[in-house]
Amino acid sequence: MIRAEAQGAGPAELRVRPVEAADLGQVIAIDAELTGLEKTDYYYELFHRYGAGRTRQRLFLVAESGDVIQGFIIGEVRDWEFGSAPCGWVFGLSVRASARLAGVGARMLKAVCDGFRHAGVNKVRTLLARDNGLVLSFFRSQGMMAAPFIPLEKDLD
């Protein structure tokens, strides 16, 4: 167990577990802290699709210390396109600003990777904006390297 400072409440044991409906208010607040947007409908929709261990292929986990949610991570096993083998895919990760640099993200990533292994895949991937230095640096620090893919886009006329 590691300890994280929980919003002025002092250090408390950190526990990573599947999200529950009662956590969603804090999850939405953590995301809004970073993005400035309260995406209530989006997170309720994600909860219904990914929450509470609905399948082994979909994971929506939170890191909790005391009764405070310090961060969350969302991922799933994707049957990858263009001939690649299925892999774990992380598409959401956020840690409360006051709880950063305490290993919360690392604990959640480890937990989601354990879930992916349990679901039978041995590779984890993610996709980020090039200018998202904070999260890019985090994934790099966890040993992630450039994948053999190039993201492409074009303007639709």
Add this chain to the structure above:
Amino acid sequence: MKLQKSTSLALYSVLEFAANPGRQASAAEIAEKYGASTHHLAKVLRELGRAGLVESARGVGGGYRFSGNTKRLTLMDVIELFENISTRTGKSEGFDGSSDVGRALGAVTAEVDEIARATFRSITLDTMLKLIERQRRAATDAQTAAEGSPRSKRPNV
């Protein structure tokens, strides 16, 4: 993207010092290890010293030691002390915009450079040290496996 010799030497030096933060090493020692001239390396170390990444140690043996923060410093922070790659464009790589072909080649080169810059920005010295350690371990494991394989075992004489 090709980095200048001074930049490469700065990266080698900073990582060498950061891997052994308590230890001091001379310019000659690092120059010999990486096949550079002591004079050139001394100039690089002076620049790193001015930026606060290394400090010179007085007394017997002299030399330099690391004085930066491995968790905060990125490869880009070191590179930009020696060359400005932030504004590098396809044009500066030799493709000018006076022809359609030059413009198109410049656009592709600029795309490659942007990915390189994002990579340098996202990797801290701490992450590099972990990568170095992982590669060292992998090489050792491969060597151990090769030595332990039946073909490489010498018969008892």
